[in-house]
Amino acid sequence: MSFGPFRFGSPAQKHYIELSMNLPMTLPLTIDCNYVLPQFAAAYLVAEQERALFVENNTAHATPRLLRALKEKGFAPEQVEYLIVTHIHLDHAGGTSKLLSACPNATVLAHPRAATHLIDPTRLIKSAKQVYGDAAFDTLYGEILPIDAARVRIMGDQEVLKFGARSLKFIYTRGHANHHFCIHDSESNGIFTGDSFGLAYPLLQRNGLFIFPTTSPTDFDPLEAKLSIQKILDSGAKQAFLTHYGVLPDLQNAANQLLRHLDFSEKLLEAAIQSAEQDSALDEWCLKRLKQYFQETLSRQGLDTAEAWALLKMDIELNAAGIAHVARKRRQNFLRLRQNPLTKSQT
Numbered sequence: 001m002s003f004g005p006f007r008f009g010s011p012a013q014k015h016y017i018e019l020s021m022n023l024p025m026t027l028p029l030t031i032d033c034n035y036v037l038p039q040f041a042a043a044y045l046v047a048e049q050e051r052a053l054f055v056e057n058n059t060a061h062a063t064p065r066l067l068r069a070l071k072e073k074g075f076a077p078e079q080v081e082y083l084i085v086t087h088i089h090l091d092h093a094g095g096t097s098k099l100l101s102a103c104p105n106a107t108v109l110a111h112p113r114a115a116t117h118l119i120d121p122t123r124l125i126k127s128a129k130q131v132y133g134d135a136a137f138d139t140l141y142g143e144i145l146p147i148d149a150a151r152v153r154i155m156g157d158q159e160v161l162k163f164g165a166r167s168l169k170f171i172y173t174r175g176h177a178n179h180h181f182c183i184h185d186s187e188s189n190g191i192f193t194g195d196s197f198g199l200a201y202p203l204l205q206r207n208g209l210f211i212f213p214t215t216s217p218t219d220f221d222p223l224e225a226k227l228s229i230q231k232i233l234d235s236g237a238k239q240a241f242l243t244h245y246g247v248l249p250d251l252q253n254a255a256n257q258l259l260r261h262l263d264f265s266e267k268l269l270e271a272a273i274q275s276a277e278q279d280s281a282l283d284e285w286c287l288k289r290l291k292q293y294f295q296e297t298l299s300r301q302g303l304d305t306a307e308a309w310a311l312l313k314m315d316i317e318l319n320a321a322g323i324a325h326v327a328r329k330r331r332q333n334f335l336r337l338r339q340n341p342l343t344k345s346q347t
């Protein structure tokens, strides 16, 4: 199994870094944002002759790391032309305003639904503070400021952007978030998948590939998530650049694991809708079943260790909460439709 050229401190990682420092940069550079843990969330630097762009920027706390990587590649902040965010979730786009203020010539490229929240982050900040509380929000994310609309460019589905020798194709991918796109890069024949092609932490790759989808709140849709996986395969990419975490070479193998897990998530969602559980009891109900599923999967791969559970704790809780959230939403839609069949279903 060849996953993991970026395994922390491995000879392969050192070799890759040396290579990428000396050669013209066709492969994007993976930058560890050190969000929560090492090798948990990445941003990518793509460089052409005189210009550079970032894909993802994590949080405001990661901005110095991104600027350091840029400098090490021999670029000035003035040469950064684009900041691309796959979607607006704060571990992907929370640092956009801070990084943008450091890169005076940069434009943010975003999905139309993401652009709205970049320009006016009030709702985004409010809902994140409700989930995490004020103090934890500051620790995790730092300051998020509104972005001048003139510095945000909306990218359409299938739109292609020329960037030096590269063609970057934007592909809308729902399922994890309604405001999500992936970006195919012609030069590396790779695709930046954000959260649309699962999470594969390097520490969990020691016994073969271990990858799982994120079903976190609030937009999870199993059918759309499966469609997005197919769209990513259909792009013809030979490698995926995962935000969580690093370069994934065998897309078909990963897709098979992801689709199996999404089948389980879909069944869990159906069962949750039918169950009698309400409010936080529904979250607990989903969490119990999802933990059991992870237990079985981790055991099968010889990964059922305290270290693995510590790494996965947050994702498992978020994934369960995402399924419970959608179950509640669909129950409400069903009730609304039953009361008034002419009302449009709200997804």
Ligand SMILES: [Zn+2]
Pocket (backbone or CB within 6 Å): 087, 089, 092, 176, 177, 195
């Ligand atoms: Zn996300």
